[in-house]
Amino acid sequence: MECLTSTKSGAEILLEYGSGTLEPGKAVEIDRHIENCESCRRLVAAQRDVWERLGQWTAPAVSTDFNARLYARIAKENQAPRWRHWMQQWTRPALPYALWKPAAVAAACAALAVALLVHEPRATETNPHSAQMEGGRVDIEQVANTLDEMDVLMPAPSSSSAM
16 A cells, blocks of 8 residues: 555545544555654554644633623714724725835826826827918918018118129
């Protein structure tokens, strides 16, 4: 028989054997194996020791006023002002803080991306003369008026420099 400590199901079988819940037919096989295998023998002995100590252990007695104290504490918490319950509900996070950190970073990145898209310069804003053009056509009268105004603003050439 293969050593039970080296297989996955073997450890479970040894635990059942040590607790006394193993089938009688399998228990006889384990008895024969334990006679020859030191590691399984030690494991079964340790398991039996645990079961014996658990059988000897007694739980501490509960005090006689335990229920009264418990119900008094519950009643005290239920009598807390409503605003305190409301504040606790709003200040307690819906998700653990560990999940809020990546969400906050993602929200900041999304806000930055939206801000950059909204304030992106457009072609109409960069070309101040595009407002004068309608559908790709230039208004000839406006160009003529602008040239006339420029002629008025420029000084006339002096007659002495022409000679």
